[in-house]
Amino acid sequence: MEGNISLLNNNIISIIGSRKCTENGKALSYKFSYELSQYGITIASGLAVGIDTFAHLGSFNQKGKTIAVLGCGFNHIFPKENMNLYKKILDNDGLIVSEYPPDTKHQPKYFLERNRIVSGLSLGILVVEAQYRSGTSVTASLANLQGRKVFSIPHEIWNSNGVGTNKLIKNGAIAVTDTDDILLEFENLKCLINKSANIDKVKLNTFCIESKNLNSLFNNLDVNFSKDLSNFYFIPDFTDSSNYIGFSELSNASYKNDNIFFEDQHILKKKLCDNSNFQSVYDLISTTPISINEICKKTSKSIADVSSILFSLELEGYIKKVAGGYICILNN
Amino acid sequence: MAEVEFLNLGEISLAHYGVLFLDELPEFKKSTLEVLRGPLEDKFVTISRINSSITYPSNFIFIASMNPCPCGYYGSNDKQCTCSQEQIQKYIHRISGPLLDRIDIHIEVESVKYQKLENDTNSEASIDIRKRVNMARNIQLDRYNSYNIFSNSELTPSLISKYCKLSNSSKKILETAFNTLGLSARAYSRILKVARTIADLDNSTNIETPHLAEAIQYRNLDRKYWSK
Numbered sequence: 001m002e003g004n005i006s007l008l009n010n011n012i013i014s015i016i017g018s019r020k021c022t023e024n025g026k027a028l029s030y031k032f033s034y035e036l037s038q039y040g041i042t043i044a045s046g047l048a049v050g051i052d053t054f055a056h057l058g059s060f061n062q063k064g065k066t067i068a069v070l071g072c073g074f075n076h077i078f079p080k081e082n083m084n085l086y087k088k089i090l091d092n093d094g095l096i097v098s099e100y101p102p103d104t105k106h107q108p109k110y111f112l113e114r115n116r117i118v119s120g121l122s123l124g125i126l127v128v129e130a131q132y133r134s135g136t137s138v139t140a141s142l143a144n145l146q147g148r149k150v151f152s153i154p155h156e157i158w159n160s161n162g163v164g165t166n167k168l169i170k171n172g173a174i175a176v177t178d179t180d181d182i183l184l185e186f187e188n189l190k191c192l193i194n195k196s197a198n199i200d201k202v203k204l205n206t207f208c209i210e211s212k213n214l215n216s217l218f219n220n221l222d223v224n225f226s227k228d229l230s231n232f233y234f235i236p237d238f239t240d241s242s243n244y245i246g247f248s249e250l251s252n253a254s255y256k257n258d259n260i261f262f263e264d265q266h267i268l269k270k271k272l273c274d275n276s277n278f279q280s281v282y283d284l285i286s287t288t289p290i291s292i293n294e295i296c297k298k299t300s301k302s303i304a305d306v307s308s309i310l311f312s313l314e315l316e317g318y319i320k321k322v323a324g325g326y327i328c329i330l331n332n
Numbered sequence: 333m334a335e336v337e338f339l340n341l342g343e344i345s346l347a348h349y350g351v352l353f354l355d356e357l358p359e360f361k362k363s364t365l366e367v368l369r370g371p372l373e374d375k376f377v378t379i380s381r382i383n384s385s386i387t388y389p390s391n392f393i394f395i396a397s398m399n400p401c402p403c404g405y406y407g408s409n410d411k412q413c414t415c416s417q418e419q420i421q422k423y424i425h426r427i428s429g430p431l432l433d434r435i436d437i438h439i440e441v442e443s444v445k446y447q448k449l450e451n452d453t454n455s456e457a458s459i460d461i462r463k464r465v466n467m468a469r470n471i472q473l474d475r476y477n478s479y480n481i482f483s484n485s486e487l488t489p490s491l492i493s494k495y496c497k498l499s500n501s502s503k504k505i506l507e508t509a510f511n512t513l514g515l516s517a518r519a520y521s522r523i524l525k526v527a528r529t530i531a532d533l534d535n536s537t538n539i540e541t542p543h544l545a546e547a548i549q550y551r552n553l554d555r556k557y558w559s560k
Contacts, residue, residue, distance in 0.1 A: 292549075308545035311549055312545065324406075
């Protein structure tokens with residue numbers, strides 16, 4: 001063990017899921033981790049890529065603490081990309097647990113073995129995304145054996161990343177759509193004294209926008225434009241039928257608070273709805289990637305039109321480019 | 333006196349004023365691919381041997397194709413990709429950043445289904461495309477008449493600043509695109525040149541914002557999240 005050992009006395013909830021996850025899954029993982037950790041719950045996960053990474057990242061706030069359980073020795077952190085995360089967890093007064101001698105290299109079976117620790121440490125586990133056959137399902141069944149509560153986020157039935165979670169729900173796991181669903185199960189625990197505390201919830205699109213540095217974009221614009229044009233926001237000028245991106249005025253805009261932008265998003269959304277060109281493209285984009293060719297075919301627009309629309313939607317943080325096409329960023 | 337050995341023309345020089353097409357780009361040896369950097373930039377290739385060194389012209393259009401991952405299904409809707417994240421990463425990284433920067437347009441294409449092969453109704457006829465391309469070519473020939481170059485791809489930095497002027501809002505967009513989409517700085521002039529070409533195809537004298545937006549869209553592989 002390395003780090004703050006007293007964390008083991010805390011109330012721990014594990015957040016687990018596939019390594020190969022969707023953007024949606026990352027956002028969900030971050031959201032639940034962020035919100036649960038604000039209630040003083042310690043988040044445990046496996047320091048793997050995908051859902052695990054975002055579960056750890058979500059806990060990095062004032063109250064949050066996190067525990068990572070390794071499937072390898074301390075001298076061979078796997079995957080290497082997460083070395084920074086490993087350091088960050090320790091800087092953040094977190095805890096790293098491994099049952100293997102320091103020089104042990106990672107092996108697939110170790111990861112399955114460490115899953116029992118992940119579930120054993122915690123009061124309950126939250127499964128964010130799981131495919132039909134996955135290590136995540138193994139952890140869930142272990143948790144069941146150990147008498148831990150299993151929470152699972154329901155997914156669309158077509159979504160291959162949701163087959164495992166849906167199956168868990170069918171087999172009796174508790175379906176979760178909000179942090180409160182989890183807290184309800186642990187109502188009698190003393191740890192949740194600060195339950196009434198004012199918890200700021202993560203809006204999914206807030207998270208995505210932050211992750212794309214859009215925030216800094218708006219700050220930059222602030223520097224350049226606020227002096228003379230304090231009421232100007234950088235948004236596509238949807239009122240202009242020619243689709244050109246320009247600067248538009250929003251009457252109640254203010255730069256005093258960064259978050260104001262997010263509150264004002266519904267205004268942008270409304271503006272989006274006003275322009276049929278943007279709307280027709282945006283309507284086609286869902287959580288499964290859609291390619292630009294498909295969009296062109298379905299809207300019978302030229303590739304030039306569509307790509308400029310997609311580009312401005314992307315800059316605005318409505319959609320995101322992933323392998324295979326575009327996906328929309330979900331609104332809470 | 334040493335006998336001057338005749339150096340055979342390689343593929344690069346044979347493709348002079350033509351097209352060099354490399355199928356399955358990542359399957360080429362890394363050293364072979366890196367050699368392409370010079371000819372792509374300078375339009376000539378210098379071959380040095382013990383006895384002689386010779387420079388051949390190599391002004392060609394470079395086209396290459398590749399799979400997104402070793403199994404070929406990464407990002408596909410039809411079939412699950414079986415590669416690990418590491419394998420995908422490794423596969424994409426076989427093409428180095430500097431080489432990627434010298435390629436103007438990267439496009440992702442999806443697999444074609446049988447039904448689509450059958451009824452592709454609203455595709456543009458090749459003859460119309462040719463008209464459009466010829467028009468754009470002629471515009472460029474006229475424009476660069478006095479500079480001894482033919483096309484946008486040959487623009488020098490000073491000519492770029494002359495002919496690829498951006499409006500203030502376009503500049504802002506380019507800047508934000510660089511910050512948010514993680515484009516490499518070397519892509520800058522490439523994007524401008526492509527935007528210039530798109531504007532020519534549109535028969536527009538200035539580069540308008542949609543032209544620029546389209547050009548930025550064509551740099552898929554540059555983006556951080558595709559390779560991540």
